[in-house]
Amino acid sequence: xNLTNPQFNDHGELIHLLxxxxxxxxxIHDILDRAVPFTALAECAVKKLPLLxxxxxxxxxxxxxxxxxxxxxxxxxxxxxxxxxxxxxxxSAAKGETLLDTVxxxxxxxxxxxxxxxxxxxxxxxxxxxxxxxxRNHIHVVNAGDGSxxxxxxxxxxxxxxxxxxxxxxxxxxxxxxxxLHSRVARSQLxxxxxxxxxxxxxxxxxxxxxxxxxxxxxxxxxxxxxDINEGLKGADVVMTLRxxxxxxxxxxxxxxxEYFKSYGLTPEKLQLAKPDAIVMHPGPMNRGIExxxxxxxxxxxxxxxxxxxxxxxxxxVMSMLAGGGQ
Amino acid sequence: MxxxxxxxxxxxxxxxxxxxxxxxxxxxxxxxxxxxxxDGFTAEGVIDASGSIVCPGLxxxxxxxxxxxxxxxxxxxxxxxxxxxxxxxxxxxxPDTDPPLDEPGLVEMLxxxxxxxxxxxxxxxxxxxxxxxxxxxxxxAELAEAGCIAFGQAxxxxxxxxxxxxxxxxxxTFGFPVWLQAQDAHLARGGVAHDGAIAARLGLAGIPVVAxxxxxxxxxxxxxxxxxxxxIRRLSSAAGLELVRAAKAAxxxxxxxxxxxxxxxxDRDIGFFDAHARLDPPLRSARDRAALAAGxxxxxxxxxxxxxxxxxxxxxxxxxxxxxxxxTGLELLLPLTLAWAAAAELPLTTALARITSDPARILGxxxxxxxxxxxxxxxxLCVFDPATRFTVSRERxxxxxxxxxxxxxxxxxxxxxxxxxxxxxxxxAL
Numbered sequence: 001x002n003l004t005n006p007q008f009n010d011h012g013e014l015i016h017l018l019x020x021x022x023x024x025x026x027x028i029h030d031i032l033d034r035a036v037p038f039t040a041l042a043e044c045a046v047k048k049l050p051l052l053x054x055x056x057x058x059x060x061x062x063x064x065x066x067x068x069x070x071x072x073x074x075x076x077x078x079x080x081x082x083x084x085x086x087x088x089x090x091x092s093a094a095k096g097e098t099l100l101d102t103v104x105x106x107x108x109x110x111x112x113x114x115x116x117x118x119x120x121x122x123x124x125x126x127x128x129x130x131x132x133x134x135x136r137n138h139i140h141v142v143n144a145g146d147g148s149x150x151x152x153x154x155x156x157x158x159x160x161x162x163x164x165x166x167x168x169x170x171x172x173x174x175x176x177x178x179x180x181l182h183s184r185v186a187r188s189q190l191x192x193x194x195x196x197x198x199x200x201x202x203x204x205x206x207x208x209x210x211x212x213x214x215x216x217x218x219x220x221x222x223x224x225x226x227x228d229i230n231e232g233l234k235g236a237d238v239v240m241t242l243r244x245x246x247x248x249x250x251x252x253x254x255x256x257x258x259e260y261f262k263s264y265g266l267t268p269e270k271l272q273l274a275k276p277d278a279i280v281m282h283p284g285p286m287n288r289g290i291e292x293x294x295x296x297x298x299x300x301x302x303x304x305x306x307x308x309x310x311x312x313x314x315x316x317x318v319m320s321m322l323a324g325g326g327q
Numbered sequence: 328m329x330x331x332x333x334x335x336x337x338x339x340x341x342x343x344x345x346x347x348x349x350x351x352x353x354x355x356x357x358x359x360x361x362x363x364x365x366d367g368f369t370a371e372g373v374i375d376a377s378g379s380i381v382c383p384g385l386x387x388x389x390x391x392x393x394x395x396x397x398x399x400x401x402x403x404x405x406x407x408x409x410x411x412x413x414x415x416x417x418x419x420x421x422p423d424t425d426p427p428l429d430e431p432g433l434v435e436m437l438x439x440x441x442x443x444x445x446x447x448x449x450x451x452x453x454x455x456x457x458x459x460x461x462x463x464x465x466x467x468a469e470l471a472e473a474g475c476i477a478f479g480q481a482x483x484x485x486x487x488x489x490x491x492x493x494x495x496x497x498x499x500t501f502g503f504p505v506w507l508q509a510q511d512a513h514l515a516r517g518g519v520a521h522d523g524a525i526a527a528r529l530g531l532a533g534i535p536v537v538a539x540x541x542x543x544x545x546x547x548x549x550x551x552x553x554x555x556x557x558x559i560r561r562l563s564s565a566a567g568l569e570l571v572r573a574a575k576a577a578x579x580x581x582x583x584x585x586x587x588x589x590x591x592x593x594d595r596d597i598g599f600f601d602a603h604a605r606l607d608p609p610l611r612s613a614r615d616r617a618a619l620a621a622g623x624x625x626x627x628x629x630x631x632x633x634x635x636x637x638x639x640x641x642x643x644x645x646x647x648x649x650x651x652x653x654x655t656g657l658e659l660l661l662p663l664t665l666a667w668a669a670a671a672e673l674p675l676t677t678a679l680a681r682i683t684s685d686p687a688r689i690l691g692x693x694x695x696x697x698x699x700x701x702x703x704x705x706x707x708l709c710v711f712d713p714a715t716r717f718t719v720s721r722e723r724x725x726x727x728x729x730x731x732x733x734x735x736x737x738x739x740x741x742x743x744x745x746x747x748x749x750x751x752x753x754x755x756a757l
Contacts, residue, residue, distance in 0.1 A: 003598040100644055120646030121530040122600030149530030187530055211527035
């Protein structure tokens with residue numbers, strides 16, 4: 001049995017970003033601090049920095065995602081890295097090359113970083129463990145979303161956004177609304193929010209979209225499960241809406257998108273229960289009229305587009321921290 | 328060949344014997360246990376068991392040999408070597424081979440292949456339904472004649488409860504026991520880990536405890552209806568154990584086993600997606616594990632088995648949810664039983680009963696003297712060193728399956744000699 005966290009080396013330094021679980025408050029703030037100057041870069045005429053010059057970043061997407069891949073690509077290019085995009089739309093179950101064979105082949109092409117998206121929870125861990133077992137820890141792995149487990153750069157950009165608008169995490173009430181059961185975004189947010197000292201986190205959704213052990217997901221986390229969205233939103237400082245996947249809108253989890261919107265869709269009326277200065281976030285892409293009303297999505301409390309902008313800066317911070325030679 | 332095993336500490340769980348003695352063997356049968364040889368006995372071979380324990384050969388109620396059909400995972404030769412090295416002299420193999428054991432010819436072939444000196448006795452469980460598909464009954468009487476000791480479905484559920492009732496009725500007609508794993512196919516569908524806090528945190532699809540209890544409640548009621556003997560294999564939860572306890576208290580002829588993995592590990596041992604901990608049924612919570620360990624100690628759980636399942640590296644070195652469930656176990660059954668006994672502070676006579684006399688009773692072979700050291704018993708014995716520690720490693724394992732969550736664990740209980748029908752099937756290298 002291997003119970004050691006593969007994202008740290010023997011000295012406890014972060015060598016891969018696989019999950020926000022286990023990251024200290026200082027490390028999270030350090031990454032967010034690094035991202036601050038990168039947000040200003042967007043205003044400059046020349047948007048490039050030489051921090052990853054000569055390095056090869058492989059975007060290894062076993063599951064389609066144009067948006068996330070693009071933001072990683074932009075982030076890497078702004079750091080002057082060479083970016084190679086690979087869409088591998090075959091599961092390893094489908095007689096193709098195995099995941100680790102793919103990794104070995106790309107590692108042989110002198111990769112410096114793998115940005116991995118995979119439909120199976122834990123797939124980037126397998127890659128990191130394999131690299132460690134074969135003495136190739138100099139290749140960094142960034143998890144760009146694995147199954148329902150983790151999407152750490154999304155979690156970090158969400159923390160960046162909250163810090164930008166709210167400053168102090170230790171006085172906030174945060175509500176996560178929607179499909180928490182299948183959400184890697186929610187799991188990443190939860191680890192970060194707990195670590196950053198948020199005193200009240202509410203998980204809002206129907207029982208079919210919450211893990212059976214939702215309240216115990218994170219040890220000693222101040223998690224509260226609310227099936228009533230009114231109770232969940234009351235007095236909240238931050239409302240995180242989660243995307244509902246199409247295939248889950250009708251069937252054994254939910255009867256219809258209409259009924260979901262009626263019970264859990266974020267409308268201006270429901271949002272009034274939150275604090276007047278509450279911010280509304282969404283990891284995108286949004287389903288308007290299902291998890292969020294257009295009036296809210298386009299309203300003045302929404303910070304959904306700033307999230308996207310911050311996302312590039314945060315990904316630059318992560319990549320430069322892991323592979324930028326400790327600048 | 329007449330053999331004397333001397334200078335050992337002889338433990339026979341069935342009779343409660345635990346003392347220094349010799350075991351005398353002639354023509355594959357035990358002819359004496361004690362200080363002095365039976366009249367006219369002259370040993371032609373002597374085994375020095377100094378510092379060792381001599382006990383009945385282990386009986387493993389669940390060991391996949393992977394033949395026929397999965398020879399790339401294991402062969403009869405490799406797994407019989409593993410059994411002998413583990414002190415296992417008799418084993419039961421589930422019917423989920425390819426093709427499944429649903430025809431007498433397949434069973435006869437397997438029995439024939441396994442009938443070699445130094446090979447453990449093999450008792451196949453025949454398929455309860457053709458192709459394990461849960462639709463048509465197999466020719467159970469024919470299969471029993473070919474050597475099947477019970478009928479079951481391996482890990483596959485019979486979804487149609489009417490077929491299940493008919494199959495159990497038919498088996499009961501002939502007095503054949505039915506062996507089932509309690510897992511509701513629908514409730515378990517898509518799941519890969521215990522539906523608890525760990526799976527929730529790791530984003531792994533859960534298999535809830537009700538998947539076990541719903542199926543178990545159905546099986547127990549059907550068994551009550553048919554009057555047949557039911558053996559529940561690989562129980563995994565505290566709630567499931569309570570149902571079995573209640574059924575036993577009500578006088579139902581039901582028995583059950585758990586695996587060495589489930590008595591030692593829980594869902595926490597998944598760690599960071601360690602596919603070695605991908606098992607079927609899933610490792611449950613720490614509380615479930617503690618309840619199972621206690622149930623095994625008090626006898627509510629009849630037997631501890633290895634659930635030996637050789638899985639090739641290609642099928643294990645995959646993301647957790649894609650990895651094939653299962654662990655190699657024949658060679659760890661004894662060490663893990665000893666580790667459990669030490670943790671539970673149980674006398675060895677009690678602990679060893681769960682892997683010798685208790686499984687013999689479930690197989691109905693106790694009356695033939697199996698699983699015990701009585702005069703007239705088949706000379707199936709295990710001589711092991713209870714003290715010396717060793718570390719579980721891929722290199723040590725003789726099984727073709729090298730994957731187990733216990734790799735790297737320090738254990739004791741190294742087998743020195745294994746005798747099957749009086750043949751020396753295994754001698755440890757010095």
